[in-house]
Amino acid sequence: MENPPKRHKQPSSSIQEQKTLEAEEDPNNNNNNHNQEQERGGGGGGGGGDDIISNLPDAILCHILSKLPTKHAIGTSILSSQWNNLFPSIPRLTLEFDDSLLLHPTPDDDKDNETANNSNNSLDRLKTNFINFTYRVMDVILQDVTQISQFCLKCCQEYDDTHIVNWISSALKRNAKLLDLGISMVNPLILINCLTGCTALKYLSLGKNLPLDVPDSFCLPSLKYLLLDEIEFVNDDSLLNLFAGCPVLEDLSMCDCDLQHIELLNISIPSLKGLIIEYCYDDEIGYQVVLDTPLLEMLIFKDHAAIRYYMRNLNNVRQAHIEIEPTKEQLEDDSIYYSRNIAEFVASCSTADSLYLSRDTIRAVRHSCHQIPVFGNLTWMQLAGFDKSGWELLPQLLESAPNLEWLEITEGFYDDKGCYTSFEARLPENVPVSLSSHIKKIDLWSFTGEEDEVQLVEYFLKTAKVLNKMEISCDLSWDKYLSMRKRLSMLPRLSETCRLFLSKNKKVMEY
Numbered sequence: 001m002e003n004p005p006k007r008h009k010q011p012s013s014s015i016q017e018q019k020t021l022e023a024e025e026d027p028n029n030n031n032n033n034h035n036q037e038q039e040r041g042g043g044g045g046g047g048g049g050d051d052i053i054s055n056l057p058d059a060i061l062c063h064i065l066s067k068l069p070t071k072h073a074i075g076t077s078i079l080s081s082q083w084n085n086l087f088p089s090i091p092r093l094t095l096e097f098d099d100s101l102l103l104h105p106t107p108d109d110d111k112d113n114e115t116a117n118n119s120n121n122s123l124d125r126l127k128t129n130f131i132n133f134t135y136r137v138m139d140v141i142l143q144d145v146t147q148i149s150q151f152c153l154k155c156c157q158e159y160d161d162t163h164i165v166n167w168i169s170s171a172l173k174r175n176a177k178l179l180d181l182g183i184s185m186v187n188p189l190i191l192i193n194c195l196t197g198c199t200a201l202k203y204l205s206l207g208k209n210l211p212l213d214v215p216d217s218f219c220l221p222s223l224k225y226l227l228l229d230e231i232e233f234v235n236d237d238s239l240l241n242l243f244a245g246c247p248v249l250e251d252l253s254m255c256d257c258d259l260q261h262i263e264l265l266n267i268s269i270p271s272l273k274g275l276i277i278e279y280c281y282d283d284e285i286g287y288q289v290v291l292d293t294p295l296l297e298m299l300i301f302k303d304h305a306a307i308r309y310y311m312r313n314l315n316n317v318r319q320a321h322i323e324i325e326p327t328k329e330q331l332e333d334d335s336i337y338y339s340r341n342i343a344e345f346v347a348s349c350s351t352a353d354s355l356y357l358s359r360d361t362i363r364a365v366r367h368s369c370h371q372i373p374v375f376g377n378l379t380w381m382q383l384a385g386f387d388k389s390g391w392e393l394l395p396q397l398l399e400s401a402p403n404l405e406w407l408e409i410t411e412g413f414y415d416d417k418g419c420y421t422s423f424e425a426r427l428p429e430n431v432p433v434s435l436s437s438h439i440k441k442i443d444l445w446s447f448t449g450e451e452d453e454v455q456l457v458e459y460f461l462k463t464a465k466v467l468n469k470m471e472i473s474c475d476l477s478w479d480k481y482l483s484m485r486k487r488l489s490m491l492p493r494l495s496e497t498c499r500l501f502l503s504k505n506k507k508v509m510e511y
Contacts, residue, residue, distance in 0.1 A: 092149040095137070095171065099130045100156050127157055134163075138170040145174060152180040155208075161185050165194050178203035182229075188212055195220060196245075206231055209258075214238045218245035225251045232258035236266070243269055250274065260285045265306070268292035276300040286327075291348075299349065305330055305364075309341055311348035318377075320349035323358035323384075335367065343370035350375050356382040359411070363389040372400040379403060379438075385411030385446070391419035395426040404434040405441065412446025413453055420452035424459075431463045440468045447474040449484045458491050467495040473503045 142148075151171035153164070164183055168191065171179065177200055185191060188210045195201070196218050204220070206212075207229035216237075223246045231254075233239045239262060243249070251274040252267070259265060259280050265287050267275065272293045281287075281304040289306045291299075294313040302323040322345065330338040342364035349355065350373045357365070365372070366389035378401040383390065386409060398404070413419070430436075442460055447453055460470065476484060481504050488500060 093145065093147075094150040094152070095148060096152040096154075097130075097134050097137075097167070098152075098154040099127070100154070123157070127159070130157075131159065131163055134167055138167060142174070148174045148176050150178040150180070150203075151176040152178075154180075154182040155184070158184055161187055161190055165190050169194055172198050172201070175200040177201065180205040182207045183210070184208050185210060189215075192218055198222075205229070212238055212242070214241040214245070216241045216244070218242065220246050221248070223249055225249075227253045228255070228257055229253075230256045230258070232260075233262055235261055236264055240266060243267065247271065252276070254278070254280055256280065259287060262287045264288050264290065266290045266292075270294060272296055274298040278302045281306060281327075301345075305338055305342060309345045309348075311345060314348045315351060317349045317352050319354045320352040321356040322346055322349070322361050323356070324364070325358075325360045326364070339364040339366075339368035340370055343368035343372075347373050351377055353377040354380040354382075356384075358384045359387065359390065359414070362393055363387065366390075366393040372396050375401045376403060379405040380408075381406070382408045382410050385409075386413045386419075387415040388419055388422065391415070391423045391452075392426055394423055395428065395432070398432040398434050399428060402433040403438050405438050406443075407439060407441070408443040408445070410443075410445050412444075412448065413450070417450070417452065420455040423456065435460070435463045436465050438466065439464050440466055442467065442470045443473075444471070445473045447472045449474065449476055449480060454484075454487065457488060461491050461493045461495075461498065461500075463494060464498070465494050467493075467498045469499050469501070471501040471503065476504065 148171060151168070153167060155164070164185060168179065168181070172194070179195075179201060180203075181191075182205075191210075192212065192214055195204070198220060199222050201220055202222055203225040204223055205227040207227075209230050209232065211232040211234055213234045214237075218241050226246060226249055233242075243252075243266075246269070248271050249269055250271055252269070252272060253276040255276070255278045257280045265280075268290060270293075273295050275291070275293065275296060275298065277300070279302060286307045288308045288310070290310045290312070291314060292312040295316055296314060297316055298319040299314075299317055300319075300321040302321070303325070304327050305324050324342055324345065326335075326338050342361060346357065346361065346365055347370065352375065355375065355378055362383060381397065381401060381404055383394075383397070386394075390413075398407075442464070444453075444457070457470070457472070460467070472488070474481065474484070481502070485502050488502065493500075
């Protein structure tokens with residue numbers, strides 16, 4: 001799966017420090033060097049030294065500038081005429097406009113800091129500076145540039161919609177492949193119309209409480225990656241039109257979106273390969289979810305439980321992270337219905353080779369009495385903190401993953417006393433195939449040393465035939481740690497190659 005390009009941010013040295021590299025031409029330089037400096041537009045080194053930076057090849061200088069925020073990269077133009085001409089020639093140019101850099105400049109960036117902060121009209125003045133700066137870059141400095149790679153616009157303050165659309169349109173005219181927009185608008189439909197039909201755009205990130213009403217004419221024919229952060233959808237059709245207008249979409253992320261006006265979250269995208277949904281559910285309203293994504297490989301779902309899940313054509317999932325919490329209403333009204341709903345969600349991911357289940361998800365599956373299907377491809381299973389339900393479900397999970405190689409219990413055991421008895425009572429007559437033939441690594445985190453936990457460790461050690469490594473993390477007192485270390489070291493191990501590690505305070509010791 002293609003990954004979106006990453007932006008690299010590094011702190012820039014102050015412009016004042018860079019100025020010290022400028023100096024008058026060295027009278028001792030020969031004519032060739034003197035002519036070369038004139039051609040490059042840079043001055044000679046002060047005090048008889050060379051201007052080292054100006055002597056670097058343009059390709060290296062462009063690479064340096066590409067690592068700086070746009071504001072600082074543009075600021076280097078005061079160094080010499082050479083620097084003034086370099087910025088537009090940066091290959092795969094990334095533009096980052098963030099008004100927080102202008103509204104809250106560092107001491108090195110703005111000598112007039114105190115005046116700006118103390119003036120009653122400073123905010124308006126700084127907003128005007130940001131507007132003028134952005135227009136100067138887009139319309140003057142880049143007037144001859146026909147291609148840019150990425151355009152990022154982050155606005156803490158509110159600006160007229162006309163300005164925002166003008167800047168974005170200017171980027172799209174230069175065939176920007178990535179748009180990262182953290183903006184607010186009075187009329188977001190203007191933005192939607194501006195984006196519609198753009199054939200170069202492959203990556204789009206939208207954020208900052210934008211209410212979207214997407215018409216059926218919307219189309220981004222080349223878009224592959226879509227991130228929606230704190231976006232509000234005004235109705236079901238808006239959501240459907242957005243997804244329908246992205247025919248080759250491969251990755252979709254929805255984080256903290258406002259779906260209070262949505263009755264059905266219908267994600268039916270034939271080309272989708274990665275899906276992340278985090279904290280979009282509205283407890284008071286609620287909606288149903290349809291996932292119809294035959295090519296989906298990665299599913300990360302962190303949210304409260306929807307009213308109902310309809311999982312269709314999930315036959316290609318390889319990575320599943322399921323972290324679903326019940327609402328108070330769901331637990332009070334019909335806990336069995338809620339539990340079955342979650343169990344069916346988990347079962348739909350049976351093709352996964354890696355699986356994460358949260359404590360609430362585990363509890364729901366256990367209470368549902370739903371038969372867990374065989375996870376035939378599963379090699380890595382992460383289970384969050386165990387309560388009694390986790391202990392009771394673990395035997396069934398081990399049986400359902402015959403090819404499991406790595407088991408992690410990531411957040412420790414919330415309920416111990418008597419739980420091993422419940423675990424043991426649900427074990428099959430024969431040792432699960434995963435333990436007898438495949439599990440090579442077991443990690444137990446937040447180990448407290450309770451008797452039930454020690455018994456579980458003992459069970460794993462005496463049944464995991466090909467186990468290579470068991471790592472246990474604990475936070476015991478030193479005396480208890482030494483005592484537990486001695487006790488665990490004496491437990492019999494079926495695997496001759498098994499190495500047992502006990503970690504305390506981030507120190508790992510083998511025994």
